[in-house]
Amino acid sequence: xxxxxxxxxxxxxxxxxxxxxxxxxxxxxxxxxxxxxxxxxxxxxxxxxxxxxxxxxxxxxxxxxxxxxxxxxxxxxxxxxxxxxxxxxxxxxxxxxxxxxxxxxxxxxxxxxxxxxxxxxxxxxxxxxxxxxxxxxxxxxxxxxxxxxxxxxxxxxxxxxxxxxxxxxxxxxxxxxxxxxxxxxxxxxxxxxxxxxxxxxxxxxxxxxxxxxxxxxxxxxxxxxxxxxxxxxxxxxxxxxxxxxxxxxxxxxxxxxxxxxxxxxxxxxxxxxxxxxxxxxxxxxxxxxxxx
Amino acid sequence: xxxxxxxxxxxxxxxxxxxxxxxxxxxxxxxxxxxxxxxxxxxxxxxxxxxxxxxxxxxxxxxxxxxxxxxxxxxxxxxxxxxxxxxxxxxxxxxxxxxxxxxxxxxxxxxxxxxxxxxxxxxxxxxxxxxxxxxxxxxxxxxxxxxxxxxxxxxxxxxxxxxxxxxxxxxxxxxxxxxxxxxxxxxxxxxxxxxxxxxxxxxxxxxxxxxxxxxxxxxxxxxxxxxxxxxxxxxxxxxxxxxxxxxxxxxxxxxxxxxxxxxxxxxxxxxxxxxxxxxxxxxxxxxxxxxxxxxxxxxxxxxxxxxxxxxxxxxxxxxxxxxxxxxxxxxxxxxxxxxxx
Amino acid sequence: xxxxxxxxxxxxxxxxxxxxxxxxxxxxxxxxxxxxxxxxxxxxxxxxxxxxxxxxxxxxxxxxxxxxxxxxxxxxxxxxxxxxxxxxxxxxxxxxxxxxxxxxxxxxxxxxxxxxxxxxxxxxxxxxxxxxxxxxxxxxxxxxxxxxxxxxxxxxxxxxxxxxxxxxxxxxxxxxxxxxxxxxxxxxxxxxxxxxxxxxxxxxxxxxxxxxxxxxxxxxxxxxxxxxxxxxxxxxxxxxxxxxxxxxxxxxxxxxxxxxxxxxxxxxxxxxxxxxxxxxxxxxxxxxxxxxxxxxxxxxxxxxxxxxxxxxxxxxxxxxxxxxxxxxxxxxxxxxxxxxxxxxxxxxx
Numbered sequence: 001x002x003x004x005x006x007x008x009x010x011x012x013x014x015x016x017x018x019x020x021x022x023x024x025x026x027x028x029x030x031x032x033x034x035x036x037x038x039x040x041x042x043x044x045x046x047x048x049x050x051x052x053x054x055x056x057x058x059x060x061x062x063x064x065x066x067x068x069x070x071x072x073x074x075x076x077x078x079x080x081x082x083x084x085x086x087x088x089x090x091x092x093x094x095x096x097x098x099x100x101x102x103x104x105x106x107x108x109x110x111x112x113x114x115x116x117x118x119x120x121x122x123x124x125x126x127x128x129x130x131x132x133x134x135x136x137x138x139x140x141x142x143x144x145x146x147x148x149x150x151x152x153x154x155x156x157x158x159x160x161x162x163x164x165x166x167x168x169x170x171x172x173x174x175x176x177x178x179x180x181x182x183x184x185x186x187x188x189x190x191x192x193x194x195x196x197x198x199x200x201x202x203x204x205x206x207x208x209x210x211x212x213x214x215x216x217x218x219x220x221x222x223x224x225x226x227x228x229x230x231x232x233x234x235x236x237x238x239x240x241x242x243x244x245x246x247x248x249x250x251x252x253x254x255x256x257x258x259x260x261x262x263x264x265x266x267x268x269x270x271x272x273x274x275x276x277x278x279x280x281x282x283x284x285x286x287x288x289x290x291x292x
Numbered sequence: 293x294x295x296x297x298x299x300x301x302x303x304x305x306x307x308x309x310x311x312x313x314x315x316x317x318x319x320x321x322x323x324x325x326x327x328x329x330x331x332x333x334x335x336x337x338x339x340x341x342x343x344x345x346x347x348x349x350x351x352x353x354x355x356x357x358x359x360x361x362x363x364x365x366x367x368x369x370x371x372x373x374x375x376x377x378x379x380x381x382x383x384x385x386x387x388x389x390x391x392x393x394x395x396x397x398x399x400x401x402x403x404x405x406x407x408x409x410x411x412x413x414x415x416x417x418x419x420x421x422x423x424x425x426x427x428x429x430x431x432x433x434x435x436x437x438x439x440x441x442x443x444x445x446x447x448x449x450x451x452x453x454x455x456x457x458x459x460x461x462x463x464x465x466x467x468x469x470x471x472x473x474x475x476x477x478x479x480x481x482x483x484x485x486x487x488x489x490x491x492x493x494x495x496x497x498x499x500x501x502x503x504x505x506x507x508x509x510x511x512x513x514x515x516x517x518x519x520x521x522x523x524x525x526x527x528x529x530x531x532x533x534x535x536x537x538x539x540x541x542x543x544x545x546x547x548x549x550x551x552x553x554x555x556x557x558x559x560x561x562x563x564x565x566x567x568x569x570x571x572x573x574x575x576x577x578x579x580x581x582x583x584x585x586x587x588x589x590x591x592x593x594x595x596x597x598x599x600x601x602x603x604x605x606x607x608x609x610x611x612x613x614x615x616x617x618x619x620x621x622x623x624x625x626x627x628x629x630x631x632x633x
Numbered sequence: 634x635x636x637x638x639x640x641x642x643x644x645x646x647x648x649x650x651x652x653x654x655x656x657x658x659x660x661x662x663x664x665x666x667x668x669x670x671x672x673x674x675x676x677x678x679x680x681x682x683x684x685x686x687x688x689x690x691x692x693x694x695x696x697x698x699x700x701x702x703x704x705x706x707x708x709x710x711x712x713x714x715x716x717x718x719x720x721x722x723x724x725x726x727x728x729x730x731x732x733x734x735x736x737x738x739x740x741x742x743x744x745x746x747x748x749x750x751x752x753x754x755x756x757x758x759x760x761x762x763x764x765x766x767x768x769x770x771x772x773x774x775x776x777x778x779x780x781x782x783x784x785x786x787x788x789x790x791x792x793x794x795x796x797x798x799x800x801x802x803x804x805x806x807x808x809x810x811x812x813x814x815x816x817x818x819x820x821x822x823x824x825x826x827x828x829x830x831x832x833x834x835x836x837x838x839x840x841x842x843x844x845x846x847x848x849x850x851x852x853x854x855x856x857x858x859x860x861x862x863x864x865x866x867x868x869x870x871x872x873x874x875x876x877x878x879x880x881x882x883x884x885x886x887x888x889x890x891x892x893x894x895x896x897x898x899x900x901x902x903x904x905x906x907x908x909x910x911x912x913x914x915x916x917x918x919x920x921x922x923x924x925x926x927x928x929x930x931x932x933x934x935x936x937x938x939x940x941x942x943x944x945x946x947x948x949x950x951x952x953x954x955x956x957x958x959x960x961x962x963x964x965x966x967x968x969x970x971x972x973x974x975x976x977x978x979x980x981x982x
Contacts (some may be wrong), residue, residue: 004479035730055728078702153611156406161754164409168382188346191379195405195433196606205613207347240617245590248347252613415749418858421872432795441814445752448815450858452877454940481877507941533675 011035343381461490476505484508490572519578521562574603597629671698846912880920
């Protein structure tokens with residue numbers, strides 16, 4: 001099938017990591033890598049890979065709207081407000097990796113098919129991508145879920161100034177995502193930073209308070225979900241299998257990043273990138289099918 | 293005569309000691325007594341602070357609102373203080389509620405290398421006209437140069453004091469002198485110290501801190517706090533008086549307050565157990581002890597092995613989920629403990 | 634939210650500050666003025682001043698304000714943002730490649746004086762200052778009719794004021810210890826000043842430098858945790874005003890209409906290659922400042938001097954150069970400045 005053209009807006013670490021993943025994709029082709037500064041690390045990497053670059057920001061797409069069908073926006077929430085309108089007017093699909101949250105949430109392992117058809121899709125948060133699938137399984141397999149709690153621990157180095165200044169937004173967005181997908185109204189998200197060297201991989205623990213838990217159904221559901229996620233995040237694996245102890249359900253997963261451009265300990269950033277690629281590939285398959 | 297500000301952590305750190313099951317009666321009785329004794333700051337809440345009631349670190353019997361309302365009603369002279377960890381508590385959901393409930397002082401805490409996550413919470417506290425301190429937890433895990441750098445950040449955000457915590461009870465007096473001395477020499481804001489007693493150094497470390505330039509020390513009645521407990525408040529005050537410090541506290545009334553804690557609130561008087569010694573040496577967060585003991589029983593392994601492994605992996609406060617993981621590994625034999633049966 | 638009362642206050646300040654200066658600023662007539670960091674405190678005041686000159690003295694000066702967040706400016710000063718003689722350009726100063734060739738006056742005010750940001754994002758702060766300044770100077774090279782560039786540095790490049798200096802003159806070399814995170818901002822600004830000097834030396838680029846000290850007045854938000862902001866906030870709320878030390882440190886505060894008129898004069902008449910202090914030479918102790926704020930706000934607040942440190946530092950600029958070479962002086966004294974600031978804060982509350 002002919003590859004669908006995609007553009008990356010934002011030439012920082014996230015955008016550059018996405019570029020490398022796209023180069024491996026069967027159905028996506030990066031037609032342009034866009035930033036604001038040609039001398040950034042990401043730009044030189046893109047050039048070295050033979051990818052077309054631009055320092056014109058969103059203007060690069062306005063000047064040549066036919067250059068892509070899908071855009072990954074990894075700039076900032078503020079910039080995305082402006083970009084979203086432009087892309088919508090040009091009928092280009094936007095996959096939003098910023099905290100802007102203009103479009104509906106997407107977790108590939110859960111609502112990938114539903115997302116196709118939306119012109120703007122938001123990837124929630126890293127902790128959300130890791131934990132919401134498990135919260136979803138809890139909601140699906142258990143009759144009465146009273147409370148779900150998600151604790152993520154990430155390496156200090158994988159959290160830059162922007163993440164640290166926006167911890168509260170991260171918590172609120174993750175909690176919202178958990179509530180939405182599990183249908184449980186009481187949710188709590190916690191984030192820990194650990195500075196240990198060598199840097200730790202991202203770990204996310206999901207707790208739940210459930211009346212009369214059906215652990216067999218839960219274990220089966222979680223195993224299936226983990227396998228689904230491993231298709232787009234290969235290193236996502238259980239380190240504590242679903243267990244009922246001390247009046248609570250506990251399970252925990254760990255993610256190691258693929259180390260494409262982001263370091264491998266930044267599993268938290270990698271998972272959101274892998275999820276975004278999965279979404280783009282699904283859109284691409286649909287587009288190709290409609291054209292073919 | 294030298295002045296010292298005493299911050300009483302009984303109704304907050306003590307919460308760890310009874311798995312966060314403080315009742316309204318407990319809070320009312322102790323707050324009233326501490327207030328009458330002239331304590332400057334009474335800190336109230338879940339052991340891990342505002343908004344921390346959770347399955348991860350323990351569910352609290354009372355809500356933050358109930359705890360703070362009760363304390364507020366029973367304090368007239370003392371300041372009502374809270375402990376807040378960004379990542380657990382948000383400004384909008386948790387902190388703004390605390391402001392409305394009449395909290396006077398907010399101590400915003402982070403792991404000792406992560407001060408920049410406190411910027412928003414400290415700024416918000418100052419904007420609301422409340423007093424803000426910065427707190428560096430598990431401070432034994434960073435050098436004094438790093439502690440100063442992190443302290444300078446908190447100072448720039450508007451923190452009016454910097455408290456360093458010996459959350460693991462790992463320090464010896466010379467360590468304290470070294471760190472506090474460095475901080476006091478280079479910060480504009482006053483420096484404070486929060487001791488834990490795992491190696492029996494609670495009071496001694498607090499005195500060393502004061503002699504090195506600290507102006508604020510934390511304590512808890514009868515040492516009521518996480519793990520082996522905090523510096524025992526009444527002992528500390530007695531020693532300070534003997535040394536000629538002015539604490540503003542009426543010692544006899546403080547002893548009465550401590551009696552209340554012993555008779556009505558504690559389940560056991562804090563002592564230095566074997567696991568406390570091990571956790572102190574391993575440099576592990578004191579608040580883990582109940583969770584470690586629970587996991588040791590649940591998975592049939594030695595709690596000391598769990599502590600050693602957590603220390604090796606440099607686990608920080610808030611990572612209680614790792615306790616279960618390590619316990620399971622010990623049970624399954626994927627990890628060999630020195631004390632395996 | 635801006636309203637008519639607050640706008641009128643500022644316009645009144647502009648009229649008063651500019652009255653003795655209008656003729657000396659005639660060079661700006663019919664010119665284009667480009668301001669980086671154009672929507673910050675300095676940029677906003679320059680915009681107010683130029684708007685005043687355009688409306689009342691037919692200056693016909695066009696303003697171009699460059700900033701990352703232009704929407705914030707539209708919200709902060711809608712009466713300015715909607716003007717036809719003012720253009721907003723949304724761009725990061727580091728990414729400037731070209732400046733419109735009609736520009737003859739350039740003010741480089743892009744950088745943030747928020748010391749919290751210096752601590753939390755030190756690398757990006759240094760980058761913005763160093764790369765931003767380099768980008769501006771490179772782009773300025775190509776302007777066919779450039780008359781002057783004004784580089785906004787900071788009084789912090791002097792480091793700590795020496796005990797035997799009553800005030801800091803521009804000739805003081807200043808010392809910064811480069812191994813502390815507190816040097817991030819002033820060190821980057823020092824580099825920027827020296828870079829300007831290099832462009833002036835090699836290409837004869839007409840760069841003047843201003844070293845701003847401390848200001849207080851309209852458009853200065855109370856969110857930054859500076860002592861004076863805390864005093865205002867606590868006095869207005871009736872909370873205890875807390876001074877951590879002994880109350881003796883001395884600072885000085887210049888009212889922004891003086892600041893902006895001084896900056897415009899330095900831009901027009903300043904000698905390229907020179908630096909000029911911009912700040913009030915009249916010091917006031919923190920204790921006295923708290924007392925005055927309490928008095929003027931008619932506050933019931935108690936003032937608590939905690940005495941927890943013995944800092945007696947001074948940080949006060951010497952204004953001789955501006956006074957003697959440019960005939961500039963402080964026209965709004967501290968008492969008047971405080972009262973006007975309080976009026977402004979009440980107007981926008």
